[in-house]
Amino acid sequence: MKTAAIIGGGVIGGGWAARFLLNGWDVRVFDPDPEATRKIGEVLDNARRSLPGLSDTAMPEEGRLSFHETMSEAVQGAQWIQESVPERLELKQKVYQTLQEHCDAGAILGSSTSGFKPSELQGCASRPEQIMVAHPFNPVYLMPLVELVPTDKNPPEMVEKAKEILTGVGMFPLHVRKEIDAHIADRFLEAVWREALWLVKDGIATTEEIDEAIRMGFGIRWAQMGLFDTYRVAGGEAGMKHFMAQFGPALEWPWTKLMDVPEFTDELVDLIAGQSDAQSGHMSIREMERIRDNNIVSMMRALKAQDFASGAVLNAHDKRLSSEAGMVRCMADIADPAQPVVTVARAVPVDWLDYNGHMTESRYLHAFADATDRLMEIVGCDQEYIATGGSFFTAETHIRHIDEAHLGARIEVRTRVLNAEGKKMHVWHEMYAGDRLLATGEHILIHVSLETRRPAPPSEEIAENLRTLAAAQAGLPAPEGVGRHVGQPR
Numbered sequence: 317m318k319t320a321a322i323i324g325g326g327v328i329g330g331g332w333a334a335r336f337l338l339n340g341w342d343v344r345v346f347d348p349d350p351e352a353t354r355k356i357g358e359v360l361d362n363a364r365r366s367l368p369g370l371s372d373t374a375m376p377e378e379g380r381l382s383f384h385e386t387m388s389e390a391v392q393g394a395q396w397i398q399e400s401v402p403e404r405l406e407l408k409q410k411v412y413q414t415l416q417e418h419c420d421a422g423a424i425l426g427s428s429t430s431g432f433k434p435s436e437l438q439g440c441a442s443r444p445e446q447i448m449v450a451h452p453f454n455p456v457y458l459m460p461l462v463e464l465v466p467t468d469k470n471p472p473e474m475v476e477k478a479k480e481i482l483t484g485v486g487m488f489p490l491h492v493r494k495e496i497d498a499h500i501a502d503r504f505l506e507a508v509w510r511e512a513l514w515l516v517k518d519g520i521a522t523t524e525e526i527d528e529a530i531r532m533g534f535g536i537r538w539a540q541m542g543l544f545d546t547y548r549v550a551g552g553e554a555g556m557k558h559f560m561a562q563f564g565p566a567l568e569w570p571w572t573k574l575m576d577v578p579e580f581t582d583e584l585v586d587l588i589a590g591q592s593d594a595q596s597g598h599m600s601i602r603e604m605e606r607i608r609d610n611n612i613v614s615m616m617r618a619l620k621a622q623d624f625a626s627g628a629v630l631n632a633h634d635k636r637l638s639s640e641a642g643m644v645r646c647m648a649d650i651a652d653p654a655q656p657v658v659t660v661a662r663a664v665p666v667d668w669l670d671y672n673g674h675m676t677e678s679r680y681l682h683a684f685a686d687a688t689d690r691l692m693e694i695v696g697c698d699q700e701y702i703a704t705g706g707s708f709f710t711a712e713t714h715i716r717h718i719d720e721a722h723l724g725a726r727i728e729v730r731t732r733v734l735n736a737e738g739k740k741m742h743v744w745h746e747m748y749a750g751d752r753l754l755a756t757g758e759h760i761l762i763h764v765s766l767e768t769r770r771p772a773p774p775s776e777e778i779a780e781n782l783r784t785l786a787a788a789q790a791g792l793p794a795p796e797g798v799g800r801h802v803g804q805p806r
């Protein structure tokens with residue numbers, strides 16, 4: 317059993333709890349705050365409505381969540397212990413001393429610290445080799461990045477194990493090779509934060525104007541290509557050297573106030589907080605979290621389609637989840653060919669919804685098209701085969717929309733091959749949420765040559781696999797609604 321202990325269940329600990337739990341781990345929480353159960357419950361509600369939407373395959377069954385009165389009880393049986401107590405070094409060191417009196421010597425202790433170096437955390441620990449920084453980003457259940465900062469006290473196999481575990485819960489562990497205050501990413505955030513404080517303090521821009529400057533421009537660019545690749549492209553055909561030649565001199569100009577820190581007076585705090593209230597005070601933090609989560613999921617799903625940056629991390633995680641869930645990928649995986657084959661299992665993501673608050677009509681076809689793609693792969697019409705010049709084109713589709721699906725609903729498509737003769741394949745999909753039939757899709761596909769773009773016979777292997785499925789499933793009752801057309805009299 318995979319078990320994680322979460323020590324400190326605030327903003328970040330709650331996010332870690334959701335990340336592990338929704339990826340199938342049992343999660344044991346210790347937090348002395350009497351409100352911790354409620355707070356984590358609310359974070360979990362948000363995670364449940366957003367995280368499954370990042371996957372194009374079903375997430376595993378949730379693990380078990382438990383709350384414990386003591387740290388010693390919480391760490392029992394945990395292979396991963398994530399410390400997310402407030403950012404105070406002496407508090408964190410004290411927590412490690414207690415943890416190490418009770419936890420397994422082989423467990424990994426990750427710290428969420430935004431800025432302390434791992435050597436500082438290991439300072440007075442009895443087993444420093446267990447402790448490393450695992451610095452996440454908020455919301456931890458959606459953001460892939462975790463800065464993993466070990467020291468030379470951590471055995472390399474423990475560092476590898478840590479990477480494996482973090483990858484296994486869908487994260488992107490960035491190995492920070494040399495420890496430094498605030499790691500890599502927080503140094504940037506700190507620089508931007510400082511500059512922004514100056515702009516507000518000096519009355520140049522409001523908090524809202526600064527946010528617009530980020531979200532309408534470089535924030536979008538950074539999310540997909542980062543800093544250096546973005547500037548390389550900005551250098552035009554001559555690339556990075558030209559970019560640096562053009563903008564290098566600006567380093568000498570007064571383009572930044574980064575060397576100075578604005579004095580953190582009550583006046584400055586009130587100025588920023590007042591502008592921030594005016595900007596977004598009409599929304600609750602939970603509401604803002606939901607808006608943020610919808611946006612992040614939609615943007616990352618767009619990157620998924622490009623298999624790029626965080627989208628590539630999500631695709632790799634989907635592959636792992638799909639194989640762990642035992643999704644059928646080839647004929648040999650099919651346990652009983654006489655039964656419909658499960659070709660899609662997933663949650664309804666936020667970008668599949670419409671103004672009626674349910675899965676929009678085109679996404680029914682999207683899901684059925686994914687199911688057909690999976691069937692093609694199963695019978696041998698996979699990427700490798702397609703590269704040889706054969707494929708299927710869809711010639712006709714009839715969808716019946718029978719029931720609604722809402723955000724986060726787990727849907728499953730069960731597929732039958734009704735007929736497969738020569739170049740033609742007749743497919744029947746049924747989409748379910750639990751026992752509820754949501755839709756049926758009936759499709760005729762024609763095998764084609766990608767060279768002539770005309771019908772052509774499939775390979776003998778594909779033809780044989782299709783015949784096998786059609787013959788095995790022929791004993792099932794004819795599907796209700798098969799062969800129907802839009803029959804409304806004029």
Ligand SMILES: NC(=O)C1=CN([C@@H]2O[C@H](COP(=O)(O)OP(=O)(O)OC[C@H]3O[C@@H](n4cnc5c(N)ncnc54)[C@H](O)[C@@H]3O)[C@@H](O)[C@H]2O)C=CC1
Nearest residue numbers: 324325326327328329347349400401402403428429430454
């Ligand atoms: N908030 C953020 O944006 C980020 C914070 N971090 C880091 O995560 C850590 C936690 O920060 P937040 O979650 O933001 O703080 P938070 O204040 O939301 O949560 C801290 C939690 O720790 C609990 N706690 C206090 N003493 C404890 C103890 N002795 N044992 C167990 N729990 C205890 C508190 O009751 C509280 O629920 C910090 O090290 C912070 O630097 C990392 C990434 C982002």
Ligand SMILES: C[N+](C)(C)CC(=O)CC(=O)[O-]
Nearest residue numbers: 429430452453454502505
């Ligand atoms: C502001 N912060 C230093 C706590 C930020 C982080 O540590 C990471 C994040 O999520 O922005």
